[in-house]
Amino acid sequence: MKNEMTGDDYPVEIVSLTKYYGNVTGIRDINFGVGRREIFGLIGPDGAGKTTLLRILATLILPDSGKALVEGLDAVRDFRKVRRIIGYMPGSFSLYGDLTVKENLNFFAAVFNTTIDENYHLISPIYSHIERFAGRRAADLSGGMKQKLALSCALVHHPRLLFLDEPNTGVDAVSRNQLWEMLFELRDSGITIIVSTPYMDEAQKCDRVALMQEGAIMTIDSPESIVDRYPGSLYQVRTSRMASLSEDLEALDDSASAHRFGDSVHFSIRDDKDILERTRRHLCDRNHSDIEIERIKPSIEDSFIKLMTGEAAQGE
Amino acid sequence: MKIxxxxxxxxxxxxxxDPRTLIIILGIPVAQILLFGYVITNEIKDAGIAIYDKSGDHVTARLTGKILSSGYFHLVRNISSVEEIDQSFQSGNIREVVVFGEEFAEKLGRGEAAPVQIITDASEPNTARLMENYTLGIINSFSRELYPGSAVRQPVSVPVRMLFNPELKSVFMFVPGVMALLLTLISAMITSLSITREKEQGTMEMLLVSPFRPFHLILGKVLPYVIISLINAVVIIILANTVFGLPVRGNLVLLLAECLLFVTTALSMGIFISTITGSQLVAMMISMVGLMMPTMLLSGFIYPIRNMPRILQLVTNIIPARWFIVIIKSVMIKGTGFGAVMAESAVLAGMTLLFLGFSVLNFNQRLQ
Structure with a gap:
């Protein structure tokens, strides 16, 4: 990893970054680099350390050890310079609820010594959606509109990097897609983006993702490679007795794992040519009927669960 | 500068x-000054007395009339025996008994001294002392009326003059004190809440990731409230002047400038509080409860500083209100110029710079 991180091509470089909150691990020994014009996703459940990582990059908290470099600037020592070149959108709504949309945007533009007009072209794809509410107080906006305003405020000074902490939490589906369209545009205009999300389906939209769990990174790769590297085969199974299906499938052999996914169970097992037949027989023995088994392509979520259970098994 | x-x-x-908060901030001083003005008063008004007149002649009748028509006293009952004196005090509504000796008019006619005894309820010592003085005053002026030449017989005559406040009105004491107290508490509270509010709302998180410097935020939060606090000061002065008749003898511009200085000190103190606390609740506790007692007790508002133990006298030096009270009394009541309050003003200016400086240094540029 380290030898990759020489040269200028990594606007963000993180080296063995560690942060504790008292005895609780925030993040431990995180290493990665983010390339220029890349959307880098931090994917993981609550408590995985996504916010901690982003806050260190945004110079808001100090790491206990390790280094975070933003465009070659140390996020601890050169925090003032870093603050000039990044845009940051915190996880919770962080604008002035008693000020109007326009006043919020004006204020953040002015604090960065710029004006809305100067960078209007940059924010217009997203700001145009809320411009007609310019006179409304920010507190009275809906979740999607708040998100758009927060993003506009984070972008109004034309940052070189953009850090977004769960921008789509509590936001409607249409607004989510609009946000992603906007992020693609920003990336193509040359802005490096790090975005965290707990939603696995959003991971697919990133150029590369880091799957995080309990403060550590389990794997970093493009979503396609992560899926391609899925060990074994994945099947979607439905039977008459869904309640005990997961348990019964896992009893098949020790490489088997099964998880409920909506109205079916995703069943993962090492490759084997007569596996379908064996599974069918095994389920029949356990009084399942109407058995449907279909081989499917794993999703990021399947990979995540596989990695997660793998780590847990290693831990034991 | 632009930031x-x-x-x-x-x-x-x-x-x-947030007009509701604004109304509260501007309304508190009006309510408080009126409350203090009518509640804290150490003047005697309409105190209940009893008269034990052993002679019952025309002189004692005239003297009784004088006492009762003064406005300070009203007669609850006439009594006719020594036992009734104790009973009168125990009944609770009588705070003074005046006893005229026997053969009052005759003794005066013979050129002898006619005895009057004043018995007061000293379970409230200050009131007792005041009532005694008021009664003596009435009796003395009565005897001068009767015998205009009698002053000659007094070997030492003591003409007393109370300067600046000849009637010893209590507004002269409480207005500067209440003004200092209210301006300290309200000013410190509004600024102490303002930075902690940004922390609680999460707006600090967004604000920190920008090129602003701590002094931008600290000055930017003090300056708007200077105007509001100054309005408070002006309202208090107007009320003190119109409702309670406190004169403004000094230069009005100087007075306002000193008020401006003092509210800036208090606002800076508030901003300092908000840099050391994380929540609005804690900030409010410190700025209200934490400042109230020291400001009331150690500023010289209620208790004279020179009567305090040496160590406490030293402590009073760090209370901004202590200096402001001296300034206000000098400028408003004595009518002195800036020269007389220069030292006090310098102390306040120094405190302001210290609070602002510490706030800038202490301002956390990160979330932790």
């Missing part, structure tokens, strides 16, 4: 968007 102006503009927007 500072923007922060000030934003603060003004916060203020006008």
């Amino acid at each position: 500072l102006i923007e922060v000030i503009k934003k603060e003004f927007l916060h203020i006008i968007r």
Whole structure:
């Protein structure tokens, strides 16, 4: 990893970054680099350390050890310079609820010594959606509109990097897609983006993702490679007795794992040519009927669960 | 500079968007000054007395009339025996008994001294002392009326003059004190809440990731409230002047300038509080409860500083209100110029710079 991180091509470089909150691990020994014009996703459940990582990059908290470099600037020592070149959108709504949309945007533009007009072209794809509410107080906006305003405020000074902490939490589906369209545009205009999300389906939209769990990174790769590297085969199974299906499938052999996914169970097992037949027989023995088994392509979520259970098994 | 102006503009927007808070901030001083004005008074008005007149002649009748027509006393009952004196005090509504000796008019006619005894309820010592003085005053002026030449017989005559407040009105004492107290508490409270509010709302997180400097935020939050606090000061002065008749003898511009200085000190103290606390609740506790007692007890508002133990006298030096009370009394009541309060003003200015400086140094540029 380290030898990759020489040269200028990594606007963000993180080296063995560690942060504790008292005895609780925030993040431990995180290493990665983010390339220029890349959307880098931090994917993981609550408590995985996504916010901690982003806050260190945004110079808001100090790491206990390790280094975070933003465009070659140390996020601890050169925090003032870093603050000039990044845009940051915190996880919770962080604008002035008693000020109007326009006043919020004006204020953040002015604090960065710029004006809305100067960078209007940059924010217009997203700001145009809320411009007609310019006179409304920010507190009275809906979740999607708040998100758009927060993003506009984070972008109004034309940052070189953009850090977004769960921008789509509590936001409607249409607004989510609009946000992603906007992020693609920003990336193509040359802005490096790090975005965290707990939603696995959003991971697919990133150029590369880091799957995080309990403060550590389990794997970093493009979503396609992560899926391609899925060990074994994945099947979607439905039977008459869904309640005990997961348990019964896992009893098949020790490489088997099964998880409920909506109205079916995703069943993962090492490759084997007569596996379908064996599974069918095994389920029949356990009084399942109407058995449907279909081989499917794993999703990021399947990979995540596989990695997660793998780590847990290693831990034991 | 541009950032500072923007922060000030934003603060003004916060203020006008929240008219309820503004009304409270501007309304508290009016309510408080009126309350203090009518409640804290150490003058005697209409105190209940009893008269034990052993002679019952025309002189004692005239003297009784004088006492009762003064406005300070009203007669609850006439008594006719020594036992009744104790009973009168125990009944609770009588705080003084005046006893005229026997053969009052005859003794005066013979050129002898006619005895009057004043018995007061000293379970409230200050009131007892005041009532005694008021009664003596009435009796003395009565005897001078009867015998205009009698002053000659007094070997030492003591003409007393009370300067600046000849009637010893209590407003002269409480207005400067209440003004200092209210301005300290309200000013410190509004600024102590303002930075902690940004922390609680999460707006600090967004604000920190920008090129602003701590002094932008700190000055930007103090300056708008200077105007509001100054309005408070002016309202208090107007009320003191019109409702309670406190004169403004000194230069009005100087008085306002000193008020401006003092509210800036108090606002800076508040901003300092908000840099050391994380929540609005804690900030409020410190700025209200934490400042109230020291300001009331150690500023010289209620208890004279020179009567305190040496160590406490030293402690009073760090209370901003202590200096402001001296300034206000000098400028408003004595009518002195700036020269007389220069030292006190310098102390306040120094405190302001210290609070602002510490706030800038202490301002956390990160979330932790």
